[in-house]
Amino acid sequence: MSLHIRVVTPIIPTGLTQASDFEGILGPEDRLSYVEIGKGAASIETELDEILSAPDTVAKIIEAEAEGVDAVVIDCMGDPGLRPARECVEIPVLGPCETTMNLACILGHRYSVLAVAANMRVRFENQARIYGAWDKYASTRSVDVPVLELDCESDLLKEKLFEQAILALENDGADTLIIGCTGMVGLAQSLQEKLRDAGWFVPVIDPIPITVKIAKALVETGISHSKAAYPNPEKKLKSGRGYPEFESFLK
Amino acid sequence: MSLHIRVVTPIIPTGLTQASDFEGILGPEDRLSYVEIGKGAASIETELDEILSAPDTVAKIIEAEAEGVDAVVIDCMGDPGLRPARECVEIPVLGPCETTMNLACILGHRYSVLAVAANMRVRFENQARIYGAWDKYASTRSVDVPVLELDCESDLLKEKLFEQAILALENDGADTLIIGCTGMVGLAQSLQEKLRDAGWFVPVIDPIPITVKIAKALVETGISHSKAAYPNPEKKLKSGRGYPEFESFLK
Amino acid sequence: MSLHIRVVTPIIPTGLTQASDFEGILGPEDRLSYVEIGKGAASIETELDEILSAPDTVAKIIEAEAEGVDAVVIDCMGDPGLRPARECVEIPVLGPCETTMNLACILGHRYSVLAVAANMRVRFENQARIYGAWDKYASTRSVDVPVLELDCESDLLKEKLFEQAILALENDGADTLIIGCTGMVGLAQSLQEKLRDAGWFVPVIDPIPITVKIAKALVETGISHSKAAYPNPEKKLKSGRGYPEFESFLK
Amino acid sequence: MSLHIRVVTPIIPTGLTQASDFEGILGPEDRLSYVEIGKGAASIETELDEILSAPDTVAKIIEAEAEGVDAVVIDCMGDPGLRPARECVEIPVLGPCETTMNLACILGHRYSVLAVAANMRVRFENQARIYGAWDKYASTRSVDVPVLELDCESDLLKEKLFEQAILALENDGADTLIIGCTGMVGLAQSLQEKLRDAGWFVPVIDPIPITVKIAKALVETGISHSKAAYPNPEKKLKSGRGYPEFESFLK
Amino acid sequence: MSLHIRVVTPIIPTGLTQASDFEGILGPEDRLSYVEIGKGAASIETELDEILSAPDTVAKIIEAEAEGVDAVVIDCMGDPGLRPARECVEIPVLGPCETTMNLACILGHRYSVLAVAANMRVRFENQARIYGAWDKYASTRSVDVPVLELDCESDLLKEKLFEQAILALENDGADTLIIGCTGMVGLAQSLQEKLRDAGWFVPVIDPIPITVKIAKALVETGISHSKAAYPNPEKKLKSGRGYPEFESFLK
Amino acid sequence: MSLHIRVVTPIIPTGLTQASDFEGILGPEDRLSYVEIGKGAASIETELDEILSAPDTVAKIIEAEAEGVDAVVIDCMGDPGLRPARECVEIPVLGPCETTMNLACILGHRYSVLAVAANMRVRFENQARIYGAWDKYASTRSVDVPVLELDCESDLLKEKLFEQAILALENDGADTLIIGCTGMVGLAQSLQEKLRDAGWFVPVIDPIPITVKIAKALVETGISHSKAAYPNPEKKLKSGRGYPEFESFLK
Incomplete structure (x- = not known):
């Protein structure tokens, strides 16, 4: 079964996110496309950023469903637009924060989240x-x-991540770690290995790859979020919602 | 001490909300002003409505602070924009849902909420x-x-409110009630009396008047939300937030 | 609307509490009176103190209602007598602990409480x-x-409060502070300023002034605690309650 | 090891409680004594009753320790005076509500509590x-x-208890029951049997006998409540607590 | 990436479970094998059944790792042996109950669980x-x-499932459903459709297929349960664990 | 009333547990017997140990009931087999962990648990x-x-227990302690005294003696765990449970 998953990055283009970030998450039989939004914040660091980026994020998710995409993943640990987008579409929409926090429970x-x-x-x-x-x-x-x-290549960033991971494990009682920003691409695996070398055999969850794979699993099993x-x-x-792009798809 | 409180109604003008809805909440020594937003939903009934109305609601709250208003109350039980607005300003910003739920705890x-x-x-x-x-x-x-x-004059609406109130009290173990929509102006008092006639001496909280008064109390005692x-x-x-109106006030 | 709020200090007179402690909380159009109890502890520091002071505190609250007072505030963070007093009267009775803890949630x-x-x-x-x-x-x-x-003038006390506040903010994750004893009159504001100078823009709640103002707001909006x-x-x-002063008011 | 347990009934004498209520709970090698209080309510049905009875209940518990009693059980499911009494003495003081609720967890x-x-x-x-x-x-x-x-002999009371027990088991998901008033002496066993006849093999806890036995077990193992x-x-x-009977035992 | 997932059915062979139950869950590039246990209960309906089946279930999971299997799924909503198995191996071991409950949170x-x-x-x-x-x-x-x-073909069973689903949705506030027994193979999809026809657009989770797919996703992303x-x-x-099959693999 | 309580030690004989460990817990009028299991782990330190020891532990508890024993206590803070044993018998079965955790709540x-x-x-x-x-x-x-x-005679062990106790009291906010392994026989009392010398008047609960006494109290009051x-x-x-010893007692 070949399927199409769309990653919606809820920030305006800055060069931070690149198509190559998502290469290889799905196999060649499936399709993974990605879009950024046209209006919103350049990064999501505050609640203000979230609400400024949410409207166009939802619009992009509505578009994805209209184009026949099978599932959408929002590319930000703030999960901006997750809940309103689920109101607007029937295809699965996953936020990496909601998904990885519940995966960590398993x-x-x-x-702990490394933010x-x-x-x-x-x-x-x-x-x-x-x-x-x-x-x-x-x-x-x-x-x-x-x-x-x-800078995901930076040794300093890697060192800081390792330090904070150790504090979470030793002081906070954590035994499972989540990378807290989808901008930290590819750092989970090296951190997991470094921790293993230090005697800590703990999972370090890289949010986007696993969330995309769970989205795929939902499509394959015919499950989506609850419309109830x-x-x-x-x-x-009366006057509607003031955004023509949302008005058109409503009944 | 004379102060100025602004009610921001997070919907576009439809005639539903009127200045007279807020008359008499504060005494003549204080000033209560009110604005609606220019871009957003005509009513807040979904998470979609909330995010569509949130950006301009926050903009209106930033304006209020700039104009020297002492505190802001958001006129909707969904509290849209409450949290990002608090990031953007230092004057107290209260949402009626957060305020009345915690008041009900007192x-x-x-x-129960009558929605x-x-x-x-x-x-x-x-x-x-x-x-x-x-x-x-x-x-x-x-x-x-x-x-x-x-239609807040409608007997049918009053009857429905009474029926749901009785269900909350008898079946759900509630002993305190919150009117769940700020559009139901003036219905709390009559419901409280009707319940009293039926043997239930329980408070029915009308969200806006008490929230405005608590905002005033915060101003008078020099307390606001925590900037921490x-x-x-x-x-x-880099590219900012894509909304020039938010960019200008940031440092 | 002019109203009368009574502060009941649940300790016997020792000079610790003075009428001047409450001056200026309400404006000149309203009346704030205050009484201490005749039988009970000289300060509330234990559960023993609370139950020894509770009966006369409740009696004083019953008296207040009989005298036409509009609302009562108990002047102690242990809230002694709060719940039984609410059984005995219909006017609002507020305890500063219950009130400020829920206000802090807003x-x-x-x-954190600074005790x-x-x-x-x-x-x-x-x-x-x-x-x-x-x-x-x-x-x-x-x-x-x-x-x-x-000694609320003491620099040592102010210094200790500041130290504990910093510990709460830095070690315990607090971002909002409550002064934990109504005997620490007037210390909230200076602590809030001192913290602000140190880079912490956090509210420090002085329990009595805000509780009195919320009591006033309840009276003005016609809400009291739930008699359910x-x-x-x-x-x-049969033999009653052994306290004639309580017996007389019951039906 | 012979020991002496005192039951303190936190009500003034009305004939409701009798020494015979406690006969046979302990064997002949131990001693179970019982006292009522001299000042307080005739029954505990409200928070008001609790605080009116609490001071003399605590005084009676202090007396018990002074007389060499090994442990005290408060004879009321409201546990009036439990916490302040524990402040005042080192011997175990148990309340039947706290004890049976935690026993039910086991x-x-x-x-469910049958009140x-x-x-x-x-x-x-x-x-x-x-x-x-x-x-x-x-x-x-x-x-x-x-x-x-x-009237613990009344068939009507037994029938009502059975009805409420069935509602708790069938509607509320309960599988363990606590008799919610120590005045309902001796009704637990017959209710347990009646339920068993109806197909429900569930424990019905009679609060006082088991609480007395747990008090005995604590004494025998040298454990009491935590003074921390x-x-x-x-x-x-300064002026103390206004109750000479409490003042004398303090250091 | 081709991988091998083993389903361990924690019951002795009775004909209830068949290899065909798992056909088609994974695509042709991957391998899904399945084993039953040799000693244990014929079905898991009690805590007794769980502990009787747990030892051999764990043994089968240790064997799977030794054979090079990439991940194991326990085929029972009681998740028997899940936690001890995770102690014994490093490959992911998933229980369908833990997995689907957390998926339902997403x-x-x-x-609600339909048991x-x-x-x-x-x-x-x-x-x-x-x-x-x-x-x-x-x-x-x-x-x-x-x-x-x-009998998963039985119309009566399907009707009962539908009835219970409606009760969960209408009376219990559920909006997401989990099939509560892995023996109810293939019933999720028809229930989901039937509910949709009745106006309820809610996910009905079939435990095994989605759990197998999440196990695959874990393997692909290099994550397993936390050994911390x-x-x-x-x-x-000294004397060990009395089960030679467990002794051999320990260090 | 003379009764017979059985301690079931869920480990195979290693010399760690001895009959003398239980001497003096009950008086001469009662009987306390003890058995170890025949198949299982030599100590309970992991979830694996628990499930390996659980089946024979349950078998021993079934035997105890068949022999006319009045109540059973499982001699391990992991409470292995507690829940399935309660399914199989009607006499009270207590685990020291469940019992002492709830006792600590009283x-x-x-x-804190000292493990x-x-x-x-x-x-x-x-x-x-x-x-x-x-x-x-x-x-x-x-x-x-x-x-x-x-080695319960070891000064080093006593010193370590004291150190951990102090950490629990000073850093974790604990005021009540539970010895976390039934193999630490007799160490509670000396720790309690040592803490008292250091100014901490806190209970240190030795799990087995108090659990045996509570089991006795349950028997005397005719209460057991809920069969609901x-x-x-x-x-x-069909094929049963694969363990003939369990099959015979079922109806």
């Missing part, structure tokens, strides 16, 4: 609460690097 | 979880009337 | 549990000064 | 929260009989 | 608690058919 | 969750000694 006893900035703790804790993943949440630890300065939890927005009786 | 043992539509249950439950008001949440009950068809929980968004290094 | 993500003594931690934690304010509780930190030795949660005690069939 | 998956009045639900829920017994709490069901009219959780009240520097 | 707001027998409620609730999936658990509903009498949460059993110093 | 505000090995933390936390004892759980601290090397929570396994229709 893999271990307590998980780019300390101020993300509050938001990750709120997300864990509404995602049903709070009971196994240990902590958020931060490398304190602005998203737009992330995310009901379709109806057409407004 | 007044009784368990509270306009059944599909709001999921969102009210998520809000209760992140607002620290979950432990006393009993239920959401709905009158099943679209917001834009609400809602830190200022910094200026983006 | 203002931030996690709050006078370490042994109050257990009681504040139990109160947070039954007040519906547990999910956002971070910690109790203590200055370790007996209530009757509190706090039902009236009925007259005993 | 015996089954979810427990005398519906208004006790709120208090049992608050107790379950602070006793660490909330996660297995199913419900409170009530027979709706005032304490002072309880219930620290001794110190002598007040 | 797909909706509240989930074969009512007595499974207690165990599903305990599992939800330790799997970090409690906050979104709505209920367990049962069709009341013994596992060994399950499930550390290797060490060789016993 | 004695203090927060408890033999750090890897037991995960299991104690899972047990606290399903035993309804999570809300008062503070931490697990470990002396890091393999069970089979425990632990229903009898029925005879299998």
Whole structure:
């Protein structure tokens, strides 16, 4: 069964994200496409960024369904637009934060998120609460690097990640780790190995690849999010929603 | 001490909300002004509506602070834009849902929300979880009337509210009630009296008046939301946020 | 609308509390009166103190209602007598602990209480549990000064408060602070400023002023505690309650 | 090892409680004595009753320790005075509500309390929260009989208990039951048998006998409540506590 | 990347499970093998069954790793042997209950389990608690058919499933459903369609196919369960474990 | 009333456990017998050990009931076989972990477990969750000694226990302690005294003696675990359970 998964990156083009980031996640029989949004923030670091990027993210997800895409993954650990997008479409829409937090509940006893900035703790804790993943949440630890300065080749970044990982494991009781920003492409595997060398055999979850694969698994088994939890927005009786792009798809 | 509180109604003008809705909440020594937004949904009934209305709601709150307003109340039980607005300003910003859920925790043992539509249950439950008001949440009950068809003079609406209130009290263990839509102006008091006639001496909270008064109390005592929980968004290094109106106020 | 709020200080007169402590909380159009109790403890530092002071505190609250007072605030973070008083009267009765813990849930993500003594931690934690304010509780930190030795002018006390505040913010994840003893009059504002100078823009809640103002707001909006949660005690069939002062008001 | 356990009944003498209620709980080698209080309520049905009875209950417990009693059980499911009494003495003090709720956690998956009045639900829920017994709490069901009219020989009362038990088991998911008033002496066993005849093999806990036996077990194993959780009240520097009977025992 | 996943059915051969049950879950490039155990129960309906089947289930999982299998899925919603097996091996071992409960947290707001027998409620609730999936658990509903009498072609079984599904959705607030027994092969899809015809667009999760696919995704991304949460059993110093088959693999 | 309690030690004979360990727990009028199992692990240190020892532990408990024993206590803080044993018999079966965790909820505000090995933390936390004892759980601290090397006379072990106890009290907020391995016979009392000398008046619970005494109390009051929570396994229709010893007692 060949299928098409769309990654929607909820930021405007800055060069941070590249098509090559997603190469090889799916095999040659499937298709993985990716788009950035046209209006919104250049990176998602605050709640403000999330709501500025959310409308066009949802529009891109509606477009994806209209184009026949089978499932969508939002490319940001803030999961901006996840819940309204699920109202608007029937194909599976996954956010990497919701997906990996619940995956971490399967893999271990307590998980920590390795974030780019300390101020993300509050938001990750709120997300864990509404995602049903709070009971196994240990902590958020931060490398304190602005998203737009992330250099995934940098030894300094790798070292900081390792330091924060050790603090999470030794001080916070974590035994499972989630990379807390989808901009930290490819760092999970090397961190997992480095930790193993240090005697810690713990999973380090790279959010996007596993979320894409779970999206594929959902399509293959014919399951999507519950429309009883995310009901379709109806057409407004009066002045509508002020965004023509949303109005057209409503009944 | 004379102060100025702004109500921001996060919907585009439809005639549903009127200045008279807020008359008399504050005394003559204080000023209560109100604005609607210019771009967004005509009513807030879904998560989609919330994100479509949030950007301009936040813009209006930034404007309010710039104009010297002392505190802002968002006029919708979905509290759209509450959290990003708090990032952007230092004056108190209150959402009626967060405020009344925590007030209900003070007044009784368990509270129910009387909503306009059944599909709001999921969102009210998520809000209760992140607002620290979950432990006393009993239920959401709905009158099943679209917001834009609400007629606060209608006997049918009053009867439906009473019926749902009785179900919440008798079946769900609630002893405190919150009117779940700020469009149901002025219905709390009559419901409270009708319940009292039926032997139930329970508070029925009308969200906007009490939220405005608590905003005033915060201003008078020099307290606002925590900037450690809602830190200022910094200026983006690269392409910014795509919304010039937000860019200008950042440092 | 002019109203009358009574502060009931649940300790016997020792000079610790003075009428001047409450001056200026309400404007000149309203009346704020205050009484101490005649029988009970000289300060509230233990559960023993609370139950010894509770009966006369409740009697004073019953008297207040009989005199036409509009609302009562109990002047102690242990909230002694709060729940039985609510059974006995219909006017709003607020405890500063219950009120400020739920207010803290509105203002931030996690709050800490700055107590006078370490042994109050257990009681504040139990109160947070039954007040519906547990999910956002971070910690109790203590200055370790007996209530009757509190000197609110003392630089040492101010320094200790600042130290404990920093520990709560840095080590416990708090972003919102509550002064944990109503005997620490006037210290909230200076602590808030000192923290701001140190880079922490966090609210420091002074319990009595805001609780009095919220009591006023409840009166103005016609809301009180739920009598379904706090039902009236009925007259005993047989020997009664052994306290004539309580017997007389029951039906 | 012969020991002496004191039951303190926190009500003034009305004839409701009799020495014969406690006969046979301990064997002939041990001693079980019982006292009622001199000042307080005639029955415990409200929070008001609890605080009116608490001071003399604590005084009686202090006396018991001074007389060389080995442990005390408070004879009321409201556990009035439990926490302040533990501050004042080192011998074990047990409340039947705290003890049986935690025992129910051992015996089954979810427990219900069979109360005398519906208004006790709120208090049992608050107790379950602070006793660490909330996660297995199913419900409170009530027979709706005032304490002072309880007739433990009455077939009507037995029938009502059975009805409420069945509702708890069938509707609330309970599998373990607690008799919710120590005035319902001797009804647990017959209810357990009647339920067994109806196909429900569930424990029905009679609060006082098992609490007395656990008190004995604590004495025999040299364990008491934690003084780190219930620290001794110190002598007040100034005016004390206004109750000479409490002042004398403090250091 | 071609991989080999082993399904271990933790029951002795009875004809209930057949290789054809698993056909088509993986594509032709991968291998899915399956084994039953040699010693244990004929079906898993009680905690007794679980512990009787667990030792040989773990032995079969150790064998699988030794044979070079890439991941194991336990074919039973009781997840017998899941935790000890994870101690013994490093390849991913997934239980369908843990996996689908956490998947349900991703797909909706509240989930119910459709079980074969009512007595499974207690165990599903305990599992939800330790799997970090409690906050979104709505209920367990049962069709009341013994596992060994399950006939997946039976119209009666399909009708019972539909009835229980409707009760979960309408009465328990569920919006996502999990088939609660891996013996109910192939019933999820028809139930999902039938519910859709009845106006309920909700996911019905068939446990084994999605769990196998998630196991595959874990292998492909190089993630397994945390050995910090499930550390290797060490060789016993003295008499060992009494099971030679376990002794040999320990270091 | 003379009764017979059986301690079942869920390990194979190694000399670690001796009849003298249980002497004096019950008085001369009662009988305390003890057996070890014939097939299983030499010590319980992992989940693997638990499931290997569980089947024969359950068999021994079934035998005990058949012999007329009045109650059974499992002699291990892992409580192996507790839940399936309760399915198989009607006499009370107690596990020391479930019993002492709930007892600790009665004695203090927060408890810590002093374990033999750090890897037991995960299991104690899972047990606290399903035993309804999570809300008062503070931490697990470990002396890091393999069970089979425990020397209860050793000063080093006593010193390590004291050190970990102090860490639990000072760093984790615990005020009540549980000895986390039944192999640490007789160490509770000396630790309690040593802590008292250091100014900590906290209970240190020795698991087996108090659990035996509570078992006795249950027998005397005619209460056992709920068969609605632990229903009898029925005879299998087809191939049974593969263990003849279990088959014979089923109906």
